[in-house]
Amino acid sequence: MNRPIDRRDFLNGISVGIAAGLSGFTRAQAQAGPPPSQDDAAGYPPLRSGLRGNYPDSVAEFDRIRQGSYAGVSLADSDSAEEYDLVIVGAGISGLSAAYFYRNALGPDAKILLLDNHDDFGGHAKRNEFHYQGRTFIGFGGTMGIATPYPYSYCAKALVRDLGVEVERNPEFLNRVLEQKYGLAAGTFFDAEHFGQDRLVKGNPRLPQFFANAPLSERARKDLIRLHGKNPxxxxxMSRDEKRARLAKMSYQDFLLNVAGISPDALPFFLGNGGRNNKRVDTTPALEAAGHGLVGFNGLGLELDQEFNEASYLFHFADGNASIARLLVGKLIPGAFPEKQSMDTIVSARLAYDKLDHPDSKTRIRLGSPVVRVGHVGPPDHSTRVGIAYRYNGRLYGVRAQYCILACYNALIPALMPELPLPQKDALAYPVKVPMMYTNVLLRKWTAFQKLGVSRISAPGMYYPGTFLDPGSTAGGYQGVTTPGEPIVFHMVANPNKPGLPRKEQNRFGQQELLSTSFEHFELQIRRQMARMLSAGGFDPAEDIAAITVNRWPYGYAYTYDTLADPDLPPEQRPHVIGRRRFGRVAIANSDAGAAAFTNQAIDEANRAVQELLVLQGLT
Ligand SMILES: Cc1cc2nc3c(=O)[nH]c(=O)nc-3n(C[C@H](O)[C@H](O)[C@H](O)COP(=O)(O)OP(=O)(O)OC[C@H]3O[C@@H](n4cnc5c(N)ncnc54)[C@H](O)[C@@H]3O)c2cc1C
Structure with missing residues (x-):
């Protein structure tokens, strides 16, 4: 367990010197941009390992913004050396799509600046790279895939197609070597803390012999076999409508314990279950669990339509939707890629980060630049400019723009823009983003998995309840992994929460946990969990782990409503609809503005925000 792991410069995020003064702008440098870096990982963010995602420096300003430290910044006094047609706050899929739509509408001469607090673009769509033994291994650090055709809008589908992504070619690129060549299956790890002893059980829980091998009491075993089979x-x-109404108002946990009547001993088996929007067994409405295909409902005769099937991801690149973000950047910034990218090259192509904030480009992306204050210069009704204050390298800068799109976390907007009307600020503050963690562990080899016959292991109740080997889709020119002696990325998923609390409280708890936990602690959990799950196959963390990248996302999925935790309001009264209203020259995008945590929503909200500004300009 003691061998040091290569975590290179995980502390090397762009440092924001919090000691720097808060008032007084520094003259914005027309040529400003992230300073050129000396070593490879510093100049190429996907290579950074250790603590990534919302890494500490990226969110260091958030508390100060929320506490009102920047509310008094006078935007009228800001230096206006830099002027843009449009400034976009947030360079995730939504912000990048907004730039793309605006540029398409106004032409390539439109001057656009995107500001993002991270050292890489893409928001949740984050690429993790490892260079090891002369080869590149790639994983997704967040947003993984495109679900299509349902429920993508025409606009979102058209954007994906314009980027050159041919979703229908997916079968060509699937890397099925683990299942097809080596016959690896799914497994479940029962841990001593919840089940009395550590044991890995291979196979499908829907088959009765699965539970015969599991460390369970006789009662729990019988209950789980019943639930996974044909239920009464x-x-x-009750009528179908009555059943639906009751299920809508009880949690899946209540259904299992009080309606299906399982023994409390059997409940830990469901601890890893993430329902829609990563809800847990005690926060998922039973009706939603039924729609999600979870067990226990097949005797009720509900005839559920596929209302929650957005999660059926059909397509992803090895770096997930980071390559969608990369394709967008390639369209926006000349020279970002050496040549035109396609389905056969995009993943392996190296993006030139030094081109992102280049004075010769009409569209610029400035990273490491948390925006701390946004407002109209003068009264919103008559103003012709929006002022945007941001921090960069520990100093406060200002830019002005004719229009602004906030494609950042919506819940932060009331603090960024105190001039918004109170009902809008209340609505924006309603949701609590879902904390999540996607960890990529580079393994030197995966012979232990081969020996145990498993490629994915769920571990209910453990720190990372979902884990799997990721040999990588070969789309975009990625080589992918094919033999057990080769290094491979092992992907681990955690959703910190606090069972028993209401859903939003659980989200807040999980956010704090992620924000206050050190990389060393995560690393220890990873090593311990992997050792326990895989030691029977000869796995040795000290020998087998080559590098770790922990993508912590305290500000993960957009919050979605459900029948258990949220009032049933008419669409126009829902908080995200009130919250996303255009205010003067400022429009609001991001998947938060659609109350749905999906890429298509991020694109649709970008399109709506751009349309609102075009209408204001009399252009549509
Ligand atoms: C772990 C994870 C896995 C996911 N998997 C999928 C998936 O497989 N498929 C899918 O469709 N969706 C998935 N999602 C949902 C994902 O949120 C959306 O698909 C989409 O990527 C969201 O894009 P966005 O631009 O709306 O938001 P974000 O990606 O959050 O981008 C917003 C950007 O604004 C920045 N920002 C915030 N505040 C400021 C500020 N003050 N100043 C400057 N910048 C700021 C943020 O840091 C961020 O970079 C996943 C999300 C997570 C967290």
Missing amino acids: DYMAG
């Missing part, structure tokens, strides 16, 4: 009608005597 636990709600006999």
